């Protein structure tokens with residue numbers, strides 16, 4: 640149990656029509672109780688903590704029906720074994736549906752067995768199990784987004800910026816010297832984003848030269864460290880930084896700040912997610928583009944699906960692909976349209 644970070648958020652929501660005097664009356668109103676268990680791979684991940692925040696907000700906002708909702712959120716802090724134990728606890732605590740953000744997306748079997756043995760529907764989110772695992776049981780679902788689309792969009796946004804500003808090719812050799820900062824190896828969003836961003840730049844007529852790259856596991860501090868090394872290695876040659884998410888793009892900017900580079904000597908940086916810090920960086924011009932990972936859409940889909948599974952109602956207003964997967968579309972964000980995304 641030691642070291643386990645458990646954040647228990649109990650939300651008791653009595654959603655009744657205003658003229659009925661609340662849930663106290665009890666006898667005349669029948670409330671449906673719903674206990675949702677949420678298991679996160681790592682709550683210090685910026686995008687995940689924002690997405691889970693949206694999920695809780697959506698639950699609060701979902702008034703109109705007589706539902707009493709309790710949410711228990713657990714943080715595996717990067718250990719699959721811890722997460723398996725947490726899922727056991729959530730089931731023992733009486734959860735009627737589980738939302739699981741796997742630590743190791745290739746290792747969901749124990750969780751699937753636990754859910755199936757106890758007949759608790761299972762919604763995976765953000766870290767997509769492989770197709771075979773998604774077929775292990777008929778009460779398994781996935782909610783996320785299409786990695787390829789985010790890579791293509793990052794490439795499009797970057798290509799446009801490069802075409803619009805000839806000075807981004809600092810050494811005027813007709814090529815853009817770039818480095819990449821990648822998410823966790825094995826994550827569905829890491830390699831696919833990089834490959835598609837690079838291909839899209841090339842398809843748009845941008846000649847590229849890769850100088851180097853590094854894995855920074857979605858993490859801002861790790862990205863800063865890796866970037867400091869690459870700046871040491873390639874000096875002023877880096878013209879473009881493609882990061883698999885905003886936190887790593889911001890970590891790369893931190894590296895230039897830490898080394899006291901003047902802003903006019905910075906390369907251009909592109910991220911993915913549109914987290915609040917990412918959007919602020921678009922607004923202040925330090926980040927040239929990002930791709931919005933629709934956390935509100937994903938959260939809303941997860942609320943709708945969780946409720947429908949508990950209440951055994953029809954899955955209305957949800958579009959499934961591959962039978963049990965929901966993918967929310969990404970969208971491009973630059974200084975031109977960032978205000979539409981800022982709160």
Ligand code: GAL
Pocket residue numbers: 684685686687765766826828857883884885911912932
């Ligand atoms: C990605 C997101 C990253 C990170 C990762 C965690 O979709 O872009 O920032 O949150 O999921 O699985």
Ligand code: CA
Pocket residue numbers: 808809810811812813814815816878
């Ligand atoms: Ca160049």
